[in-house]
Amino acid sequence: MPDNFERDDEHTLIDQLRRGCPRAAESFVRENAGWMMTVARRYVTDRALAEDCVQDAFLSAFTNIDRFEGRSSLRSWLHQIVVNAALMKFRTLRRHDPRPIDDLLPALDAYGVRVEAPWHQIATPAEILEREDMRRLVMKKIDELPDDYRIVLLLRDIEELSTNEVAGLLGLTEGNVKVRLHRARTALKKLVEPLLRKEFGS
């Protein structure tokens, strides 16, 4: 029953953290700081600022560990905290939107019928991401999305938060989150279309 063992371990760890055991605190930080940095850097590219987010997140975790109810795993609780910290930092940094989204939105003609050039074949993610320069290119295209859209895309698709959770984090309605997610994905589709289109004989 590895599941039970893990849960017992987690209970013990939480107890120790609540009692302020320094060794538990240290291993807790060492074990989680790495992936938390990865999460923070999705929102805050600057390394030093991302480190600040991780530090803020841990302090908030230590302060609030008494209130952790164990309804989720410790890891997903920490995940929420670091996403929150990164979003707060992100709001203070807000960059200039690098490009408008208007020409990337779903395209319908004057009759309201979708405009979509015929697809012959679509490349799979594995085929595209085989090459290192393509991996970088896809990440760059995601980064080109305007902030309001990119954030929703990250929170829903990469952090895998629910529409409801994202709505709460950003102070939007659920309907609004869905519209933004849809627009972000459509815009990204347009930006990566040259990579997805597999022409015959190439």
Place this chain on the structure above:
Amino acid sequence: MTGQPRRIVRFLKATMMRYVPGMITCAEFDDFIVSYLDGTLPQKERRLFEFHIRYCRECREYLSAYRRTVELEKAAFRQVEAELPESVPEDLIQAILKAREPRP
């Protein structure tokens, strides 16, 4: 098929989507797509959505490319982040532990 005949086809398609019962327009298709992929679209709307894919070539191909885009985006993050795991500087760890200490 270009020019006039193509415009007529699109006009007829638009009229059909708007007025024939059980059909939805491409704009309504856009409204449903996120919930459809989340699996939260109610059964009635899901049937309308799936029927639309069958008669609208554009939306069918659009949906495939849209799905692939989401897969591509997720896979790119997974791969790039796995390749470059973040190293955590020792002084960050010490700073975090130190900031915790003064708490009684």
